[in-house]
Amino acid sequence: MVQEKLNVLIQLAASDNQVAEKEARLIHMIGQANGLNKETIDTMIGSPAQPVGDLRNLTEDQKFEHLYHVVQLMKVDGQVFKSEIVFCQDIAQRLGYKKGVIAELSSKIFSDPSITADREYLRKKTQKYLIRR
Secondary structure (H helix, E strand, O other), rough: OOOHHHHHHHHHHHHHOOOHHHHHHHHHHHHOOOOOOOHHHHHHOOOOOOOOOOOOOOHHHHHHHHHHHHHHHHHHHOOOHHHHHHHHHHHHHHOOOOOOHHHHHHHOOOOOOOOOOOOOHHHHHOOEEEEEO
């Protein structure tokens, strides 16, 4: 599960053809917080072409965490490219959200990971974008 999440983040970071230092730091921070060592994370960053797996079977909490981290990573280097927005929207849809959730979260998640947003508030805001099956 953790490696799948990091794979999505690494693909997002590489979507503008380079992984910025701040993006790599955030990926390492998330990976290490979830039990991966630096070497494993470095290896994953070195080969970002792994396909994104099926994200539909995640719990709602896991889906939200994926979404939160992709938006945070998109903003961490202070530059947001169209390719990153499109990638985030694609991931949102794979998670079962309407793609408008990216704009909603992007306006409320800060580029500096040390500034944490109220996650419970954001979780509630994203519920209206979740497609119920």
